Amino acid sequence: MSEPTAAAATAPRGRGRPRLGENNETRERLLLAAQQLFAERSFTQVSLRDITEAAGLSLASVNYHFGSKDGLLLALYQRWAPSLIREREQLLRDALGSPGTVEQRVAAVLRALVLPVLRWSRQAQVQDFHVPFTERLRLDGPPEVRALMRTGTAHLRHFVRALCELLPHLSRSEVCWRLHFVLGIEHAIHREASRLQAMIGHDIDLDDVDAVTDRVVRFCLPGWLLP
Amino acid sequence: MSEPTAAAATAPRGRGRPRLGENNETRERLLLAAQQLFAERSFTQVSLRDITEAAGLSLASVNYHFGSKDGLLLALYQRWAPSLIREREQLLRDALGSPGTVEQRVAAVLRALVLPVLRWSRQAQVQDFHVPFTERLRLDGPPEVRALMRTGTAHLRHFVRALCELLPHLSRSEVCWRLHFVLGIEHAIHREASRLQAMIGHDIDLDDVDAVTDRVVRFCLPGWLLP
DNA sequence: GTCTATAATATGATAGAC
DNA sequence: GTCTATCATATTATAGAC
Numbered sequence: 001m002s003e004p005t006a007a008a009a010t011a012p013r014g015r016g017r018p019r020l021g022e023n024n025e026t027r028e029r030l031l032l033a034a035q036q037l038f039a040e041r042s043f044t045q046v047s048l049r050d051i052t053e054a055a056g057l058s059l060a061s062v063n064y065h066f067g068s069k070d071g072l073l074l075a076l077y078q079r080w081a082p083s084l085i086r087e088r089e090q091l092l093r094d095a096l097g098s099p100g101t102v103e104q105r106v107a108a109v110l111r112a113l114v115l116p117v118l119r120w121s122r123q124a125q126v127q128d129f130h131v132p133f134t135e136r137l138r139l140d141g142p143p144e145v146r147a148l149m150r151t152g153t154a155h156l157r158h159f160v161r162a163l164c165e166l167l168p169h170l171s172r173s174e175v176c177w178r179l180h181f182v183l184g185i186e187h188a189i190h191r192e193a194s195r196l197q198a199m200i201g202h203d204i205d206l207d208d209v210d211a212v213t214d215r216v217v218r219f220c221l222p223g224w225l226l227p
Numbered sequence: 228m229s230e231p232t233a234a235a236a237t238a239p240r241g242r243g244r245p246r247l248g249e250n251n252e253t254r255e256r257l258l259l260a261a262q263q264l265f266a267e268r269s270f271t272q273v274s275l276r277d278i279t280e281a282a283g284l285s286l287a288s289v290n291y292h293f294g295s296k297d298g299l300l301l302a303l304y305q306r307w308a309p310s311l312i313r314e315r316e317q318l319l320r321d322a323l324g325s326p327g328t329v330e331q332r333v334a335a336v337l338r339a340l341v342l343p344v345l346r347w348s349r350q351a352q353v354q355d356f357h358v359p360f361t362e363r364l365r366l367d368g369p370p371e372v373r374a375l376m377r378t379g380t381a382h383l384r385h386f387v388r389a390l391c392e393l394l395p396h397l398s399r400s401e402v403c404w405r406l407h408f409v410l411g412i413e414h415a416i417h418r419e420a421s422r423l424q425a426m427i428g429h430d431i432d433l434d435d436v437d438a439v440t441d442r443v444v445r446f447c448l449p450g451w452l453l454p
Numbered sequence: 455g456t457c458t459a460t461a462a463t464a465t466g467a468t469a470g471a472c
Numbered sequence: 473g474t475c476t477a478t479c480a481t482a483t484t485a486t487a488g489a490c
Contacts, residue, residue: 042269042270045271045367047483048483057457058457061455061456064455065455069484069485094471127338139269139336139363139366140268140269156426173427180415180416180419184412184416184424185408185411186411187414188408188411188414192411192414195380195383195410197382199380199406199407222449223445223447223449226449253473274465276465284475285474285475287467287468287473289466291473296466
C-alpha cells in the first residue's frame with residue numbers, strides 16, 4: 001500500500017475525466033463493493049480484481065476513477081469521516097445552554113459525549129463495515145489517511161473545557177483522565193459488545209440507546225463528583 | 228492467509244525434524260523478526276522473504292520450521308498468550324482471601340482485574356509489538372488463532388462470580404455491565420494512551436502502575452456501590 | 455467510460471544439492 | 473538444517489481497442 005504509487009499524481013485529470021470526489025454510479029458501485037470487502041479482509045488481501053468483480057466492472061475501473069488503490073481508500077474514508085463530531089458538538093452546546101445543578105449539567109455533558117457514538121453505533125452498516133474498516137485504516141491505511149484520522153480528537157478539547165468550568169476544583173489533567181475513562185467505556189460498548197454478550201450469556205438489547213447512555217452516565221457520575 | 232494451506236498437516240515431522248514448539252536458535256530468530264515486521268505491516272504485506280531476510284536466513288526456513296506462514300503466526304501467538312490471565316487469577320484469589328469491608332473487597336477485586344494489564348502494558352515489547360500484532364490477529368489472523376483468542380474471556384466469569392457474591396443486591400447482568408465498563412477503562416489506558424497524551428498536551432507518566440490503578444479504582448468504586 | 459490483454463513484479467511453497 | 477533455484481500463481485498498473 002502506498003509505497004510504489006505516484007499514482008495520485010498520474011490520476012485521471014483534464015477534460016472528460018472524473019475529478020476526485022465526483023459522483024457517478026460506477027464510483028458508487030466500486031466504493032460499496034470495496035467497503036464490504038475491506039471489512040472482511042486486509043487491504044493487501046483484497047485485490048482490485050476482487051473489488052471490480054464484486055462491482056461487476058472491469059479491473060481497470062478502479063485505476064480510472066480513483067487513480068490507485070490508495071486513492072480508493074482515501075475516498076472511502078472521506079465519505080464516512082465527519083458526521084459524528086458535529087452531532088457531539090451540537091449536543092454539547094445544548095447541554096451548556098441548559099440550566100440545572102452542577103450534577104445535572106455534568107450528566108448532560110457526559111450524555112453529549114456518549115449518546116452520539118452509541119446511536120451511530122447501532123446502524124448495521126457501522127458495525128458491519130465501518131468498525132473493522134476503521135481499525136484497518138488505523139493499522140494499515142495510507143499515511144495520508146492516517147494523518148487525517150489523527151486530527152479527529154481535537155474536538156474533545158471542547159468537552160475538557162466545559163467540564164473544567166463545571167468542576168473548577170478539578171485540575172485540567174484530572175478532567176482529562178476522567179474523560180479518557182468515559183471514552184473507554186464508550187469504546188467498550190461500541191466495539192466490544194460481543195464481550196458483554198459472552199459474559200452475560202445471552203443476547204442483550206443495545207438498541208435502546210437512551211437507556212444504555214443512562215446506564216453509562218449513572219455509573220460514571222459519582223466518579224465525576226469526587227473531590 | 229490460511230485458505231490454501233494444508234501446510235500444518237505436511238509440516239516437518241519424524242526423526243531429525245523439529246517438532247512444533249521445539250526451541251532452537253533459528254526458530255527464535257524467525258519469531259523475533261516476524262514479530263517486529265507484523266507489528267508494522269499487515270500479514271499479507273509482510274512476505275516470507277521480508278522475514279527471512281531480516282532474520283538472516285534463507286527463504287525456505289519458515290516453511291521448514293513452521294510448515295507455513297500460518298504456522299508461524301500460530302507459534303507467535305502461543306508464546307504470548309497465557310501469562311496475563313494467570314496473574315489476574317492469582318490476584319483475584321488474594322483479594323478474596325483477605326478480610327475487609329465490602330467496599331475494600333470490591334476495590335481489591337477491581338484492582339486484581341486492572342493492575343496486571345496495566346503492569347504488563349508498560350513493557351516496551353508489549354506496546355511496540357504485541358498490541359499491534361494482536362489487533363492484526365483479531366482482524367486477519369488464521370481462523371485457528373482467532374478461535375483460540377475468543378476463549379480468552381472465559382476467566383472473566385470468576386470476576387463476575389466474585390462481584391456477585393460481594394454485592395448480592397445487584398443482578399448478575401448488572402455486574403456484567405459494570406465489569407464491561409471497567410474493562411473499557413482498562414482498554415483506554417492500555418491501548419489509547421496517546422489520546423490521553425493529546426488531551427493533556429504533555430507527556431504523562433504511566434509507569435507508576437499502582438498510582439494509575441488507584442486512579443481507576445477510585446473513579447469506578449462509587450459506581451459499583453450504587454444500588 | 456469501459457473493456458480486453460498484457461507488462462512487470464511479487465508471492466507462498468517446494469525440490470533437491472550439500 | 474540450511475541453502476539456491478524454480479514453480480505456479482497472484483498482484484497492481486497500463487496500453488490500446490472500441
